[in-house]
Amino acid sequence: MLDWLIVGAGVHGLHVAACLRRRGATVRMLDPHPRPLCEWDRRAENLAMSHLRSPLDQDIGVDQLSLHHFADSLPKLEPGTFAGPCRAPSVALFRRHVEWVRGRFGLDALLERGVAQRVDFVEGGVRVESERGSLRARRVVLALGQAPIRAPAWAEAVGGSALHVFDPRFDSSLPDGPAVVVGGGLSAVQLALRWARAKPGATTLVCRRLPPVAELDVASRWSRPRWSWRFAGFSLAGRAAVLDSEIRHGSVPPRVAARLARAQRRGRLRVVCGEVTGARELGGERALWLGRGDTLRCRRLGLATGFERDFDGVPLLDDLAQGFGLARGPRAAPVLDDALRWHPRIHVVGAAACLSLGPFAANIAGARLAGARLGSVAS
Numbered sequence: 001m002l003d004w005l006i007v008g009a010g011v012h013g014l015h016v017a018a019c020l021r022r023r024g025a026t027v028r029m030l031d032p033h034p035r036p037l038c039e040w041d042r043r044a045e046n047l048a049m050s051h052l053r054s055p056l057d058q059d060i061g062v063d064q065l066s067l068h069h070f071a072d073s074l075p076k077l078e079p080g081t082f083a084g085p086c087r088a089p090s091v092a093l094f095r096r097h098v099e100w101v102r103g104r105f106g107l108d109a110l111l112e113r114g115v116a117q118r119v120d121f122v123e124g125g126v127r128v129e130s131e132r133g134s135l136r137a138r139r140v141v142l143a144l145g146q147a148p149i150r151a152p153a154w155a156e157a158v159g160g161s162a163l164h165v166f167d168p169r170f171d172s173s174l175p176d177g178p179a180v181v182v183g184g185g186l187s188a189v190q191l192a193l194r195w196a197r198a199k200p201g202a203t204t205l206v207c208r209r210l211p212p213v214a215e216l217d218v219a220s221r222w223s224r225p226r227w228s229w230r231f232a233g234f235s236l237a238g239r240a241a242v243l244d245s246e247i248r249h250g251s252v253p254p255r256v257a258a259r260l261a262r263a264q265r266r267g268r269l270r271v272v273c274g275e276v277t278g279a280r281e282l283g284g285e286r287a288l289w290l291g292r293g294d295t296l297r298c299r300r301l302g303l304a305t306g307f308e309r310d311f312d313g314v315p316l317l318d319d320l321a322q323g324f325g326l327a328r329g330p331r332a333a334p335v336l337d338d339a340l341r342w343h344p345r346i347h348v349v350g351a352a353a354c355l356s357l358g359p360f361a362a363n364i365a366g367a368r369l370a371g372a373r374l375g376s377v378a379s
Helices: 011-022 038-046 066-073 091-105 153-161 186-198 225-232 236-246 254-265 315-324 350-357 364-378
Strands: 002-007 027-031 111-113 116-122 125-130 133-142 179-182 203-207 269-273 276-282 285-290 295-298 300-303 341-343 346-348
Touching (some): 002 011, 002 125, 011 091, 011 364, 066 091, 116 315, 153 276, 153 300, 179 186, 179 295, 225 236, 225 350, 225 364, 254 269, 346 350, 350 364
Parallel strands (some): 002 027, 002 133, 133 346, 179 203, 179 300
Antiparallel strands (some): 125 133, 276 285, 285 295, 341 346
16 A cells, blocks of 8 residues: 555645655655656646746745756757746756656656546555546645636536637647637736737737736745644635735736737737627627727637636545535635644545645645645655
């Protein structure tokens, strides 16, 4: 029987696996993709992401400032490797460091492909069933990623031609005609800029308001363990209030805001502030109606409308909560103890651990906070 089974091989699952492997535990990761961080890479490519938003001191390595020391060890860095006052690393550097961490701990060999469909308790541990069989471990870590994708109701009228950029079915090819991106945050701006580079003047970004500008989407103090512990001492209602007030939803870093303004100024990208109220297919195009009566027509339509804030509708969480009476708090998020236990044998990390880890739960900083908490259990 394994010591640990991690459901999910994204940023959080990979960091937790590295932390547990460092302590000598037997670990497996269960994920449907062919390699760790595969979905993260796909999303970065879809958005033509050049740099992370996370600062240089936040990475998936097990040591403090691992990425910083890794960068220092390289013989040469490309110009522009770091961006902004937080020295956000380039995607290329981040990927090189991830490959180094994966090799250091042999993480690729720990991946079992499959989708977790059911969790049962057995003598001495937990059994997780997937379409490819079952795995047993003394403890399970759920690293399931974000809450469900948020798609506006009007998008149902155009079906598969209006997909969220984070939907696995999203067509990442560049548009060959007029294109519209709907959304008001960083992903929406990145997608719009990518399409505008391919066909200047043919892309429109539709957002309710211009994105607010902020270097980070959460104040950096929340990445520190002592602030995470302070957060965990609040009432559940107080924690939910902190999440609502401290996360800068829809904000973009100054460098991205500058690129957006420059693209507008040069006529490469049009920005329309308004809300889409309806849509339909018209002769091979999509027609969008805005609240003020304007109409937009396009050949390509992309949604970057974020994620739901509630964790209702996540099958594995729903099944566990209902089947074993596990507690859920505000946002239908699991109520965890100090070691991120939802059950004596089930731990939760990532966005779903927001009521324990605080505003940075979904970010790389949250992965590091979670790794430290789980490390104490593995000792």
